[in-house]
Amino acid sequence: MLVSGAAMAWPLAGLAQQASGPRKVGVLFRGVLGADRERLITEGLTIELGSEKFVLIVRSAEGDDALLGKYANELAASVDIILAIASGSLVAARQASQTVPIVALDLESDPIATGAARSLNRPGGNVTGIFLDAPEIAGKWIQIIREVLPQFHKVALLYDTHLDQTQLKSGENTARNIGIETLRFGIDRVGEFRTAFNRAVEEKVDAMLVHSSPIFVDQAPVIAELSLEFRLPSIGLFPIYAKVGGLISYGPNNFELIKQAGGIAGKILRGAKPAEFPIQRPIYVSFLINMRAAKLLHLTIPPSLSALADEVIE
Numbered sequence: 001m002l003v004s005g006a007a008m009a010w011p012l013a014g015l016a017q018q019a020s021g022p023r024k025v026g027v028l029f030r031g032v033l034g035a036d037r038e039r040l041i042t043e044g045l046t047i048e049l050g051s052e053k054f055v056l057i058v059r060s061a062e063g064d065d066a067l068l069g070k071y072a073n074e075l076a077a078s079v080d081i082i083l084a085i086a087s088g089s090l091v092a093a094r095q096a097s098q099t100v101p102i103v104a105l106d107l108e109s110d111p112i113a114t115g116a117a118r119s120l121n122r123p124g125g126n127v128t129g130i131f132l133d134a135p136e137i138a139g140k141w142i143q144i145i146r147e148v149l150p151q152f153h154k155v156a157l158l159y160d161t162h163l164d165q166t167q168l169k170s171g172e173n174t175a176r177n178i179g180i181e182t183l184r185f186g187i188d189r190v191g192e193f194r195t196a197f198n199r200a201v202e203e204k205v206d207a208m209l210v211h212s213s214p215i216f217v218d219q220a221p222v223i224a225e226l227s228l229e230f231r232l233p234s235i236g237l238f239p240i241y242a243k244v245g246g247l248i249s250y251g252p253n254n255f256e257l258i259k260q261a262g263g264i265a266g267k268i269l270r271g272a273k274p275a276e277f278p279i280q281r282p283i284y285v286s287f288l289i290n291m292r293a294a295k296l297l298h299l300t301i302p303p304s305l306s307a308l309a310d311e312v313i314e
Helices: 004-019 034-049 066-074 088-096 134-150 166-177 191-203 213-219 222-227 239-245 256-269 293-298
Strands: 023-029 054-060 081-085 102-108 129-130 154-160 181-187 205-208 233-237 246-252 286-290 312-314
Touching: 023 034, 023 066, 023 088, 023 256, 034 054, 034 256, 054 066, 066 081, 066 088, 081 088, 088 102, 088 134, 102 256, 129 256, 134 166, 134 205, 134 233, 134 246, 154 166, 154 191, 154 213, 166 181, 191 222, 205 246, 213 222, 222 233, 222 239, 222 293, 233 239, 239 246, 239 286, 239 312, 286 293, 293 312
Parallel strands: 023 054, 023 081, 081 102, 102 129, 154 181, 154 205, 205 233, 233 246, 286 312
Antiparallel strands: 246 286
């Protein structure tokens, strides 16, 4: 009778799942998610879920932190899983729920230091996802800039004030260890980029490091153009920065990571447990040099550095 009862339960469970409709995937984003990011998330989910139906419930706070918290609470009450993009979204999602699975794409914070995970291999809670090894990236940035500007001694750090500052502090520590002075230039709103560049020039910095932020990705053409206008060499994290006119980019492809995060969300929906799903680090980084920008800045890129680049943009 026990076996018979179990056998009868399977069809009923299947009917219940069908009645509940498609799986609900909440996406929490501080800026404007946009069609490209939404498409990549969908592609990642589809790879894992196949024909299983799902629906994205997108909440874009458009730069309003008050809305970010409100949207996190709404998603926590209505979805099967939350995909939190950037550190601010992860903080809001964690405050909203300690039980709803959360997949983070957070390239700014340290998951262990912030308490989002107990360890990288076994996070131990309801959060897993993709996090960046900030100290390693910061070291590479400084090394590359020194190759281009051997005499440089002061660097500007452009960062989003609304995000975790682990990446920023890593850049400061790396520079300090080799005698490079750092100055912080925080961006609170999109319209503040020109002011930041003005101040950087007044402070006579030699170069600028453009840190991680979804807002900075969307504003990459603006930042690159200001770098040329103010004759200030700069290096950004994501490939898009060099592609739209910035001098150098070194870091992971953020759009590929968005797709990967969607895939992780799919694995969780298929039954993987966030507490046991290892936190991922970006495996590949891209090194791009924009030679047109170098010429406009009157810089000579050493052939040894060009040879290391994944792409040299003429």
